[in-house]
Structures are given as structure tokens and as C-alpha cells.
Amino acid sequence: MTTVPILTDLKNSISFALENIIKYGDTDIFPYPLERQIFRDKKDKIIDLLNEFKGNFDEIITQMPAEHEKLLNAVGYTGFRQGTQIDPIWNAYLLALVLSIGSDIEKTRISSEKEIIFSYRFKPDSTSYTIFDRDYGWLAFQKKSIEYAKKHKFVLVCDISDYYPRIYHHRLENSLKKATQKSDTIKQIKYLLNGLSKGASYGLPIGGPAARLLSELLLNRTDRLLLSKGITFCRFVDDYHVFGETKEEIYGNLVHLNETLLNNEGLSLQKTKTRILSSAEFLETSSFSDENIPDNQEEQEKRNFLKIHIHYDPYSDTAEEDYDSLCEELSKFDIVGMLASEMQKTRIAEGVTKKLIRAIAHIHESAKNPAVLSLLENLYVLYPIFPTVMLLLKSTINALQKETKEKIFLVLREIIKANSYLCKVPVNLAFIIRILAHDNSDETDAVLIKVFTETSSMLIKRDIILVLAQHNADYWVSEELKRYNVATPWEKRSLMVASYILEDEGREWRKRIKNGLSDFDIIVKEWASEQKSSGKRIEI
Structure with missing residues (x-):
């Protein structure tokens, strides 16, 4: 109870x-x-x-x-x-x-x-x-x-x-x-x-x-x-x-x-x-009123879909049963078709589209990859809920086909290279960086390094440091340690964590900065050391 x-x-x-x-x-x-x-x-x-x-x-x-x-x-x-x-x-x-x-x-x-x-x-x-x-x-x-x-x-x-x-x-x-x-x-x-x-x-x-x-x-x-x-x-x-x-x-x-x-x-x-x-x-x-009669079957289906509670707790005692029940409920709806219909509009209905995107994580594998590719083709019309799209990609990336993943990385790199308004919104850029963390390629590293040099956001810089450490870009991390004294507090914390990919060089560097660490940063340092000792890599 x-x-x-x-x-x-x-x-x-x-x-x-x-x-x-x-x-x-x-x-x-x-x-x-x-x-x-x-x-x-x-x-x-x-x-x-x-x-x-x-x-x-x-x-x-x-x-x-x-x-x-x-x-x-x-x-x-x-x-x-x-x-x-x-x-x-x-x-x-x-x-x-x-x-x-x-x-x-x-x-x-x-x-x-x-x-x-x-x-x-x-x-x-x-x-x-x-x-x-x-x-x-x-x-x-x-x-x-x-x-x-x-x-x-x-x-x-x-x-x-x-x-x-x-x-x-x-x-x-x-x-x-x-x-x-x-x-x-x-x-x-x-x-x-x-x-x-x-x-x-x-x-x-x-x-x-x-x-x-x-x-x-x-x-x-x-x-x-x-x-x-x-x-x-x-x-x-x-x-x-x-x-x-x-x-x-x-x-x-x-x-x-x-x-x-x-x-x-x-x-x-x-x-x-x-x-x-x-x-x-x-x-x-009101979409919640019986007096508001839908104009057509499509609208009725959307309203019925909105009544579903898409929530799944993997740590619940009944996790397996809950997931099966959710999938069964979602199978009653044409998720991909409803989403395609929304994306054909010049302006999406944000509430239903958000929910449809979240539902993609729970549809059959055969439909998941085409659905994700369709989202990539419609990112501009999905602009108001861009983080929702990125969260879906983050949660499903490991289960997607190689070709789908490569398409995701290519599209997101091009958005940054073109300086698209999609990534001019800082929160959107922060989510893009988290997806590119899954692409350990020279092309992505080059794009992220360019963003790092151009941005003034310490949140964006913080995350790029961690992503490049995740990619084992030791040449870049080593160079960035030299500017530690002029870095923002969040960058400093990330650099300390990132230094663990540098082996002896990182160990000697940490000795030089340890006296300036806060009590919290000491705990962070201890955590990073344990991650290294147990063979776990940095992941964000």
C-alpha cells in the first residue's frame, strides 16, 4: 500500500x-x-x-x-x-x-x-x-x-x-x-x-x-x-x-x-x-465535452486517443503486465497514420502530436523505423515540440536500424551546419547534442567542437565536453584542460570528469586542481574515479 x-x-x-x-x-x-x-x-x-x-x-x-x-x-x-x-x-x-x-x-x-x-x-x-x-x-x-x-x-x-x-x-x-x-x-x-x-x-x-x-x-x-x-x-x-x-x-x-x-x-x-x-x-x-461533437471519424479517433494515459514505469512490480496492457491499448489506434495526418498541416495540434510521438516508442519494431524517418522529414512543422521528438530519438536510438541512426545523425549535423533556426533555440540545441552523443564519428566531433567555440552557454559547453569525452576525443580534452582556470564552474566540473580519459596526464592534472574543489566536486571526482575503475564510460 x-x-x-x-x-x-x-x-x-x-x-x-x-x-x-x-x-x-x-x-x-x-x-x-x-x-x-x-x-x-x-x-x-x-x-x-x-x-x-x-x-x-x-x-x-x-x-x-x-x-x-x-x-x-x-x-x-x-x-x-x-x-x-x-x-x-x-x-x-x-x-x-x-x-x-x-x-x-x-x-x-x-x-x-x-x-x-x-x-x-x-x-x-x-x-x-x-x-x-x-x-x-x-x-x-x-x-x-x-x-x-x-x-x-x-x-x-x-x-x-x-x-x-x-x-x-x-x-x-x-x-x-x-x-x-x-x-x-x-x-x-x-x-x-x-x-x-x-x-x-x-x-x-x-x-x-x-x-x-x-x-x-x-x-x-x-x-x-x-x-x-x-x-x-x-x-x-x-x-x-x-x-x-x-x-x-x-x-x-x-x-x-x-x-x-x-x-x-x-x-x-x-x-x-x-x-x-x-x-x-x-x-x-471544449475537446472534453460531449456537446462538442467531432466533425468526422478522424477527429473522434484523436479524442479517444487523448483519453489514453501513456505512462509506463519499468521499475513497477507489475512492469511487464503494465507494458503489455499499454501496447494492447495503443494497438487499437493507427498511431503512424494519425501522426502523418497531423504533419501534413501547416500548424500541428501540439497536444495530440506530442502524445502520438511518445506513443511511437511502444509501437511494433517494423513500424518504428519508418515513423522515425517520417519525423526527421518534418522537423520544421514539428518545431513547437522539437524536444519531444528528440526525447523519442534518445529513448529509441539503440533499438533503431543502423541506416535510421545514420540518417538521424546526418540530419542533425546538417541542421547545425546550416545554422537553422531549429538549433538557434538553445534548449533545442541542448537536445540535439544529447542525440549526437550516440554518434562517435569525426564528422560529429567536428560539428560539436565548432559549436563549443561559438556558444556562450555554459550548459551547452558543459554537455559538449562530456560528449567528446564519451567519444574518447583525448586530443581535444587535453587541450581544453589548459583553459580550466578561465572556464565557467559547470565547464570545470565537466573537464574534471572528462580528464579520466587521459590516464596519467589526467591524474597529474587532477593533483594540481584538487585544492580548489568544492565539497560537491570532490564527490563528483570520486564518482568519476569509480566509473573509470569499473570500466564504465561517461554517458549523458
């Missing part, structure tokens, strides 16, 4: 945070960093180190600052958002801090049983190491909205403009002080957020679960004010659906919501996305 741990102390929260990161990664934006493997293999030592952070926070963060990088990620065909990659050790500590007050935050919010707020309900699970209640999410939000729409005549649909970047730290701090008595925890959270915002007093790092829970707390006051006014509404993250009987009532609620957000939180609604609909219009346009 699944148990729900009470993460009230930091020690338990640190352990849980690491387990969550090991299993699910640190963000939903960037490729997983190498440190995730180190957390897995050196978990006890990482826990001991993070436990030292609490009492020696000021000293440790001075000696080992919380490095981070903000990189653009595509949203749609012309939009962007900045994701934040935090140094993995500090990201783990920030998550542990937030988890330790997660129960306090959840108690402050409107009860989940009222079915009003559907985003990131805190319910940590000690078996799966998930943080949030899976019964509450986008689908539950839509279903409840349909239920409310059937009982009212009008619906206000709106969302908050630039929510995460505009969250003020001072207002968040006040909300935290009202939610919990753990003043030291609040102080450290605020310090980390301030550093991640480069000294600005606003903004949460986009991408990780810590920021998600903090953002929910900030909107709690607005939620409760709406509830106290007797307004019928539901919310998912920054999306509000408000219900009423007359246009007069709905307009009044729109004014009230705008005033409440602006006066209390300094936030505003997106003007272009704010709509007042009749309930009939809302129900007819």
Missing part, C-alpha cells in the same frame, strides 16, 4: 527530493544533467552534504554559489519562454527546502476536496516519489469546468500574463510567513530565489517542482478572495474559469479578478486570451 510521508523536517525532505530528481529529473525543460547519475550512485554522500547546507548556508553558498543559466525554449511557432537550469546540487536543496514546508503550504490553500484548485496539490508518495496528487491536473480541471458550465449560463476564460517571471519575492515571502513558522527555511528560499533572479526582486525559475508549489501559494489569497465573494470558479496554474448567470455578473467578476490580481500580487490577465462565452459556446468548443 502506498504511504504518504510527512515531510516536515529537512532531513527527510532532502532524501525525498533526491529520489524524485533521480526518477523524474530536475526540470521538464532541459535534458537531464550528468549530476542525476551522481545523485543515484552517491546518494548517501549527497544526503550528508545537503544536510550540512542547512546550518552552514551562508558559508557554503559563498564558497559554492548557486550557478544557473536561463535559456530560451520555444512556445508555439513564434513564442518563447525562459527556462532556468539551476546547478543540480542547489536545485536539490531548493526542492528539499520547499518540500519541508509543503504540508504547511497545502494546509493554507483551499481544500482539494472542494474541487476548485486543480494544480499541484501537495501529496508526496513514498513509493513512486511523486510530489503532487495525480488525481488533480489539467484533465480534472477541464472536467470540472464542463460540470460548472452545464449549471451556469456564461463562462469567463482567462489566464495570467507572464505569471512566473512577474512573481514578486516580497509578496511570496509574506505568504510563506503566514503559511509556516520555519523562518530559516523562508530566509534560505528567498536568498536562493534572489540569486536566481540576478538580484531582481521578482521571478521564479521556470521548469522545476519547487517553483510550482511556491507559485500556488502566491495565488492562494486571490483564490480565497474569489471564494469569499461567492464567485464560482476553478483554476489550473494561471488559468481561471469563472462561471455566472448573466453577462453583467461575469463582467463584474472579470473586473474583480483583475483588481484583485493587480492590487494584491502586481499581476494582470492576458488581454488577448480573455474571453466571455455562453455556456453553449464553451461546451461546443
Whole structure:
């Protein structure tokens, strides 16, 4: 039976945070960093180190600052958002801090049983190491909205403009002080957020679960004010659906919501996305409503497909049965045909296309290679979900035919050589590099070295160092060690790991730099040494 741990102390929260990161990664934006493997293999030592952070926070963060990088990620065909990659050790500590007050935050919010707020309900699970209640999410939000729409005549649909970047730290701090008595925890959270915002007093790092829970707390006051006014509404993250009987009532609620957000939180609604609909219009346009009748069989099939939950846990006690069940369910749909239909459009439907791409990993081998080749031919129309395509390639690369793999590597190299806009988006480039890690060729190494010399991103440089070490490019790694003193912190860590391919030269070099290593880097060095001793090569 699944148990729900009470993460009230930091020690338990640190352990849980690491387990969550090991299993699910640190963000939903960037490729997983190498440190995730180190957390897995050196978990006890990482826990001991993070436990030292609490009492020696000021000293440790001075000696080992919380490095981070903000990189653009595509949203749609012309939009962007900045994701934040935090140094993995500090990201783990920030998550542990937030988890330790997660129960306090959840108690402050409107009860989940009222079915009003559907985003990131805190319910940590000690078996799966998930943080949030899976019964509450986008689908539950839509279903409840349909239920409310059937009982009212009008619906206000709106969302908050630039929510995460505009969250003020001072207002968040006040909300935290009202939610919990753990003043030291609040102080450290605020310090980390301030550093991640480069000294600005606003903004949460986009991408990780810590920021998600903090953002929910900030909107709690607005939620409760709406509830106290007797307004019928539901919310998912920054999306509000408000219900009423007359246009007069709905307009009044729109004014009230705008005033409440602006006066209390300094936030505003997106003007272009704010709509007042009749309930009939809302129900007819919702993909989750029975009133929205599909125009044809193809559309009906897509809707049925969207209802499937594509999730497979290879570590589950029933992993084999779960996988067989998933494959059987997927076999009812023409995955390849539905995907081909989407890619013929000038603009894809992102939700269904993402899900179709993820499903390719589970289709029959005979269909998998042609499906992957088809994706390669349509990368530009798939631009808004480019990372999803790369994640599929990463997960299936070892099972693909040699000709398919060579085509993948050729296409991705040409994208970089042509300086295509596909790789001008930094997050896309980061994923491309992870795929090219599987191509140990002179052509790929030359392309990556050129990217390394031209980019200013320490995340991109960090990964290229590790990939070239994985390719055993000792000539290049040896040369890069000479610029260690002027390298960024993430490059330095990667160079230290990469130095283990250099045998005696690497050993002598590490002796010269060991006195400048942080406590975390010492653990990384120990891990890299163990990898070398056991004959395991570096892989990202």
C-alpha cells in the first residue's frame, strides 16, 4: 500500500527530493544533467552534504554559489519562454527546502476536496516519489469546468500574463510567513530565489517542482478572495474559469479578478486570451465535452486517443503486465497514420502530436523505423515540440536500424551546419547534442567542437565536453584542460570528469586542481574515479 510521508523536517525532505530528481529529473525543460547519475550512485554522500547546507548556508553558498543559466525554449511557432537550469546540487536543496514546508503550504490553500484548485496539490508518495496528487491536473480541471458550465449560463476564460517571471519575492515571502513558522527555511528560499533572479526582486525559475508549489501559494489569497465573494470558479496554474448567470455578473467578476490580481500580487490577465462565452459556446468548443461533437471519424479517433494515459514505469512490480496492457491499448489506434495526418498541416495540434510521438516508442519494431524517418522529414512543422521528438530519438536510438541512426545523425549535423533556426533555440540545441552523443564519428566531433567555440552557454559547453569525452576525443580534452582556470564552474566540473580519459596526464592534472574543489566536486571526482575503475564510460 502506498504511504504518504510527512515531510516536515529537512532531513527527510532532502532524501525525498533526491529520489524524485533521480526518477523524474530536475526540470521538464532541459535534458537531464550528468549530476542525476551522481545523485543515484552517491546518494548517501549527497544526503550528508545537503544536510550540512542547512546550518552552514551562508558559508557554503559563498564558497559554492548557486550557478544557473536561463535559456530560451520555444512556445508555439513564434513564442518563447525562459527556462532556468539551476546547478543540480542547489536545485536539490531548493526542492528539499520547499518540500519541508509543503504540508504547511497545502494546509493554507483551499481544500482539494472542494474541487476548485486543480494544480499541484501537495501529496508526496513514498513509493513512486511523486510530489503532487495525480488525481488533480489539467484533465480534472477541464472536467470540472464542463460540470460548472452545464449549471451556469456564461463562462469567463482567462489566464495570467507572464505569471512566473512577474512573481514578486516580497509578496511570496509574506505568504510563506503566514503559511509556516520555519523562518530559516523562508530566509534560505528567498536568498536562493534572489540569486536566481540576478538580484531582481521578482521571478521564479521556470521548469522545476519547487517553483510550482511556491507559485500556488502566491495565488492562494486571490483564490480565497474569489471564494469569499461567492464567485464560482476553478483554476489550473494561471488559468481561471469563472462561471455566472448573466453577462453583467461575469463582467463584474472579470473586473474583480483583475483588481484583485493587480492590487494584491502586481499581476494582470492576458488581454488577448480573455474571453466571455455562453455556456453553449464553451461546451461546443471544449475537446472534453460531449456537446462538442467531432466533425468526422478522424477527429473522434484523436479524442479517444487523448483519453489514453501513456505512462509506463519499468521499475513497477507489475512492469511487464503494465507494458503489455499499454501496447494492447495503443494497438487499437493507427498511431503512424494519425501522426502523418497531423504533419501534413501547416500548424500541428501540439497536444495530440506530442502524445502520438511518445506513443511511437511502444509501437511494433517494423513500424518504428519508418515513423522515425517520417519525423526527421518534418522537423520544421514539428518545431513547437522539437524536444519531444528528440526525447523519442534518445529513448529509441539503440533499438533503431543502423541506416535510421545514420540518417538521424546526418540530419542533425546538417541542421547545425546550416545554422537553422531549429538549433538557434538553445534548449533545442541542448537536445540535439544529447542525440549526437550516440554518434562517435569525426564528422560529429567536428560539428560539436565548432559549436563549443561559438556558444556562450555554459550548459551547452558543459554537455559538449562530456560528449567528446564519451567519444574518447583525448586530443581535444587535453587541450581544453589548459583553459580550466578561465572556464565557467559547470565547464570545470565537466573537464574534471572528462580528464579520466587521459590516464596519467589526467591524474597529474587532477593533483594540481584538487585544492580548489568544492565539497560537491570532490564527490563528483570520486564518482568519476569509480566509473573509470569499473570500466564504465561517461554517458549523458
